[in-house]
Amino acid sequence: xxxxxxxxxxxxxxxxxxxxxxxxxxxxxxxxxxxxxxxxxxxxxxxxxxxxxxxxxxxxxxxxxxxxxxxxxxxxxxxxxxxxxxxxxxxxxxxxxxxxxxxxxxxxxxxxxxxxxxxxxxxxxxxxxxxxxxxxxxxxxxxxxxxxxxxxxxxxxxxxxxxxxxxxxxxxxxxxxxxxxxxxxxxxxxxxxxxxxxxxxxxxxxxxxxxxxxxxxxxxxxxxxxxxxxxxxxxxxxxxxxxxxxxxxxxxxxxxxxxxxxxxxxxxxxxxxxxxxxxxxxxxxxxxxxxxxxxxxxxxxxxxxxxxxxxxxxxxxxxxxxxxxxxxxxxxxxxxxxxxxxxxxxxxxxxxxxxxxxxxxxxxxxxxxxxxxxxxxxxxxxxxxxxxxxxxxxxxxxxxxxxxxxxxxxxxx
Numbered sequence: 221x222x223x224x225x226x227x228x229x230x231x232x233x234x235x236x237x238x239x240x241x242x243x244x245x246x247x248x249x250x251x252x253x254x255x256x257x258x259x260x261x262x263x264x265x266x267x268x269x270x271x272x273x274x275x276x277x278x279x280x281x282x283x284x285x286x287x288x289x290x291x292x293x294x295x296x297x298x299x300x301x302x303x304x305x306x307x308x309x310x311x312x313x314x315x316x317x318x319x320x321x322x323x324x325x326x327x328x329x330x331x332x333x334x335x336x337x338x339x340x341x342x343x344x345x346x347x348x349x350x351x352x353x354x355x356x357x358x359x360x361x362x363x364x365x366x367x368x369x370x371x372x373x374x375x376x377x378x379x380x381x382x383x384x385x386x387x388x389x390x391x392x393x394x395x396x397x398x399x400x401x402x403x404x405x406x407x408x409x410x411x412x413x414x415x416x417x418x419x420x421x422x423x424x425x426x427x428x429x430x431x432x433x434x435x436x437x438x439x440x441x442x443x444x445x446x447x448x449x450x451x452x453x454x455x456x457x458x459x460x461x462x463x464x465x466x467x468x469x470x471x472x473x474x475x476x477x478x479x480x481x482x483x484x485x486x487x488x489x490x491x492x493x494x495x496x497x498x499x500x501x502x503x504x505x506x507x508x509x510x511x512x513x514x515x516x517x518x519x520x521x522x523x524x525x526x527x528x529x530x531x532x533x534x535x536x537x538x539x540x541x542x543x544x545x546x547x548x549x550x551x552x553x554x555x556x557x558x559x560x561x562x563x564x565x566x567x568x569x570x571x572x573x574x575x576x577x578x579x580x581x582x583x584x585x586x587x588x589x590x591x592x593x594x595x596x597x598x599x600x601x602x603x604x605x606x607x608x609x610x611x612x613x614x615x616x617x618x619x620x621x622x623x624x625x626x627x628x629x630x631x632x633x
Contacts, residue, residue, distance in 0.1 A: 221246075223256050241591050248275030251613040251621075253596065262621035264597040264607045269464050269573075272491030273536045274610035280494050280532040287528035295519065302527035309534055310502060313473050315482060317505030321498070321522040325463030325489035326360025328499040331516060332426070332485040333364060335503060336457045337384075339510050340423030343455075350422040351459075352399040354390045356434035356601075359426070359461055368426060371434070386422070391443045393450060396425060400454070424457040424484075429475040432464040435601025436568060436575025441479055448481045457484040457507075463499070464573065467491035468537045468611050471546035471571035478570065491611075493529040494536075537611065545571040545611050548618060552607065555622050561629040565603075572611060575604040581632055589632070595624035 223244040230240075246256045251274050253261045266272065273280060287302060294300060307319040322328055333351060340348045353359065357370040366374050367381040375381060386402060389395035400420045425447060431437040451458040458481070465475040466488040472478050476486060484507060489499030500521070503510070520526075549571045556567045556576060563586075565577035578586055583599045590597055590605075600606040609618070 221256055226256065241588070243591065250274045250276070251610045251617040259594070261591070261594050261596050262617055262624065264595060264609045264621050266491075266608050266610045267495065268598070269469060269490040269608040271495050272467055272469070272611050273494050273533055273541070274612045277494065277532070277536065277612070279536055280529055283528040283532035284496075284525055287525045291524050293520070293523055293525075296517065296522055300522065300524050300527070302524045302531065303522035306527045306530050306534075309531070314477070314486075314502060316486070316502035318508040319500055319502050320511070320516065321500040321527070322518045323497050323520050324360075324499045325461075325487065326362045326365045327518065328463060328487035328489050328501045329359045329365050329368065329426075329461055330362060331501045331511075332459045332461075332487050332503075333368065333424075334516060335485055335501075335507065335510055336424035336426075336459060338515065339457060339507060342510070348421055348423050350384045350386060350402075352386050352388050352396060352422055352425045354427055354431070355387045356390060356431050356437065357426075357428055357461075358431070358433035359428075360463075388425075390427075390431065390437070391440050393443065393446050396447060396450065400425075400456075420454065420456075422456060424459050425451055426459040426461060428461045428465065429479060430465050430470065430570060430573060432573070432606070433600055435604045436573060436606055437601075438568065438570060439479075444479045444481060451484075459484065460486045462486050463489045464608075465570075467533065468542050468545055469571055469573045469608070470569075471542070471549065473537070473542065475570065492533065493526045494533045496526045496529045498523070498526040498530060541611055548572055548609075548613065548615070549574060551615070552618060552622065556625075559626055559629070561626070563629055563632060569607075572607070572609055572613075574607040575600055576607070578603050578605055586628070586632070589628050590625060593624050593628050595621050595628070597625075 226244040245253050247254050251263045337349045353370045355370040359365040359368040364382040367385050370387040386399040388399040400422045460483040485503045487501045563580045565579045567576045598606040
């Protein structure tokens with residue numbers, strides 16, 4: 221097989237829903253990938269944040285092999301040990317009260333949306349079901365999560381979208397309150413909103429602590445703390461989308477642990493199973509019984525092989541890897557800040573979720589040049605190059621990737 225032949229076969233058999241780079245990856249080890257012609261690439265994307273412990277991790281491979289040979293699937297009509305152990309460890313590590321396992325980030329976000337609406341319906345009846353999300357957010361590709369996404373460019377083609385979403389400015393409690401009251405918000409201030417806490421038609425506020433697709437923009441901790449307090453006073457659920465920020469990406473198991481809050485529900489996916497398709501959500505202890513038998517389900521959720529892979533990921537993160545994530549992130553930030561390129565406008569983010577603002581050239585064209593030169597990375601927002609390397613990336617691989625980044629910028633004309 222060659223890259224050219226594989227690309228031609230894709231055109232014949234696979235829907236053209238992606239604008240792929242003209243590269244076919246054959247194998248990988250650590251944070252280094254190889255194409256069919258033998259060229260190496262340093263991976264600062266980890267498969268869109270999925271390959272959290274890199275490629276070819278022996279503990280992960282052994283866990284998958286052992287579980288696949290024991291029990292590959294049985295459905296949620298029965299009990300399995302891997303699902304229980306994974307849920308127990310996630311609950312104990314976060315202080316949450318219960319876990320639902322699914323298959324993807326969008327599905328996980330659908331789940332917490334359903335949770336919020338059912339909670340509110342049972343307590344207040346119909347008419348209190350809208351959810352406020354933030355402008356610049358991204359929550360998934362299903363009809364509902366597209367509408368939950370606070371970017372108008374995603375609200376096309378697939379009409380009618382699921383109703384019941386409003387959008388507020390990130391960092392502004394006043395904007396949140398205005399969205400909570402919709403057309404009735406004229407003259408409403410925060411204090412008035414708290415006094416009339418339950419006359420809103422909303423049931424929840426949904427946020428990303430770092431807006432990934434929106435440009436790798438961390439929310440202000442003060443804003444998040446104030447939002448938590450507002451939701452408590454108005455009996456709104458605070459839903460946190462950690463599909464991208466979760467499972468060690470920011471230097472703690474979940475980003476909310478660095479913000480000093482406990483969400484009512486938090487979604488996760490991407491890095492949880494180290495490369496196998498898995499997602500899910502956790503709920504606070506008070507909400508453990510909101511979704512009872514028959515109200516939510518999925519055929520593949522809690523798959524024993526995926527759970528075994530996820531347990532291997534958690535084991536690997538416990539082996540000093542998690543404590544090094546922030547150190548590696550600071551190492552990359554320091555190297556970028558020392559670069560005197562006129563095309564760099566700054567770097568932001570937490571842990572190994574980093575965004576470099578690009579000026580003078582388009583971020584898309586820069587990423588194409590970087591990939592061609594041997595560094596795989598991503599775009600975000602309108603002007604950001606995004607780094608999401610495996611959490612286990614070595615400093616040697618970081619240096620090789622940074623060398624490509626800096627030399628590519630020097631060659632830009």
